[in-house]
Amino acid sequence: xxxxQSIFPRINISKKTYFYLTVIxxxxxxxxxxxxxxVRLTGSGLGCPTWPKCSSGSFTPTxxxxxxxxxxxxxxxxxxxxxxxxxxxxLGSLILKPFNKRLTWLSVGLVIGILIQIVLGGxxxxxxxxxxxxxxxxLVSMAILSNAVILCYCAKSRVDLSLKNLFKPTxxxxxxxxxxxxxxxxxxxxxxxxxxxxxxxxxxxxxxxTVARIHSFFAWCFTILMLFLxxxxxNHSWQLKSLFLITxxxxxxxYSQYFNGIPAWMVIFHVFLAAMLYLFATLNWLNSTK
Numbered sequence: 001x002x003x004x005q006s007i008f009p010r011i012n013i014s015k016k017t018y019f020y021l022t023v024i025x026x027x028x029x030x031x032x033x034x035x036x037x038x039v040r041l042t043g044s045g046l047g048c049p050t051w052p053k054c055s056s057g058s059f060t061p062t063x064x065x066x067x068x069x070x071x072x073x074x075x076x077x078x079x080x081x082x083x084x085x086x087x088x089x090x091l092g093s094l095i096l097k098p099f100n101k102r103l104t105w106l107s108v109g110l111v112i113g114i115l116i117q118i119v120l121g122g123x124x125x126x127x128x129x130x131x132x133x134x135x136x137x138x139l140v141s142m143a144i145l146s147n148a149v150i151l152c153y154c155a156k157s158r159v160d161l162s163l164k165n166l167f168k169p170t171x172x173x174x175x176x177x178x179x180x181x182x183x184x185x186x187x188x189x190x191x192x193x194x195x196x197x198x199x200x201x202x203x204x205x206x207x208x209x210t211v212a213r214i215h216s217f218f219a220w221c222f223t224i225l226m227l228f229l230x231x232x233x234x235n236h237s238w239q240l241k242s243l244f245l246i247t248x249x250x251x252x253x254x255y256s257q258y259f260n261g262i263p264a265w266m267v268i269f270h271v272f273l274a275a276m277l278y279l280f281a282t283l284n285w286l287n288s289t290k
Contacts, residue, residue: 012097019155021092025085025110026148030275032075032082033141037271039075041195041264045129047072051122079118086110089151102161106151113144131191131204138187142180142278149282165289171229172288178222179281185215186274193262212258219254223247239284246277 013021039045047061047068048054054061054073061069090107093100117140124133154161167173188211191204226244229235250273257266 012095013092015096015155018092018096018103019152021085021088022107022148022152022155025082025089026145026152026279028078028082028085029110029141029145029148030279032078033138033145033275034268034272035075035078036137036141038268039072040129040134041267042068042071043195044068044071045134045201046125048076049125051125076121079114079121083114086114100154103151103154106147106154109147110144110151113140113147116140117144129201131202135187135191138190139184142183142275145275145278146282149279150286153283153286161286161289166285168289170288171225171233172235172285175222175225175229176281176285178218178225179278182215182218182222183274183278185211185218189215190267195262195264195267216254219247219251223251235284235288237284237287239280239287243277243280243284246273246280249273250277 039047044067047070053059054069054076061073086107090104090111093104093107096103117137120133120137120140124130124137127133150161188204188206189208192206192208192211193203226240226247230240230244250270253266253270253273257263257270260266
């Protein structure tokens, strides 16, 4: 990897400044998960029926098009803000003093993730919001968020995480794995639920009550494992405490939206909490590798 300091020796940024750049990137990545959910839940998933153009004749919505087009196009523009923040993160890693190759590779991971998302976004539109495409879109978003959290963590503490430490068998790693199972099950519930993102969009051929129970089962396994870590292994870190509070709110909110007929506005907040849950689960996992 070429060090930009050797090319532009007077251009560099501090560790503190770079950490702020990574936080900005992490914020935008988490935010676009919520805005993407809002597009679907407002039925705007096909507001721009073509890709990369909004319509066959224009890259932007025309005056004659509906509010759904504006919502979908707005989310596409927000993707630009995410891309800009990721580009700043990778450029910042190249001019960081002292240079850290691990931070550069982690920021490259964000770029790769965004590129995959752009392609997946196009495929999702072309296949008319097929639930498998939409679900894949969400899974990649969570992976990018996890990458961004790891980048922030390493930029702040400058720890030299190794794969051996990251994947050392521990209950904290198990908690992170169960977090992923909860998220995947939640995506399946959404794919089988009423919010398709557009009219006449196919739904996943699965019983909503059955997949909701599976999702709930993984959520309770997650909660029990958290309690086990707190009381048995004395993990009293702020990361786990924050995760526990978010989980309690998420469980209460999840049951409320289910028994109220899964209204769209409640699902949007549920997705926000899911992103926060994933963020803090990643932080708890990283904190356990010290």
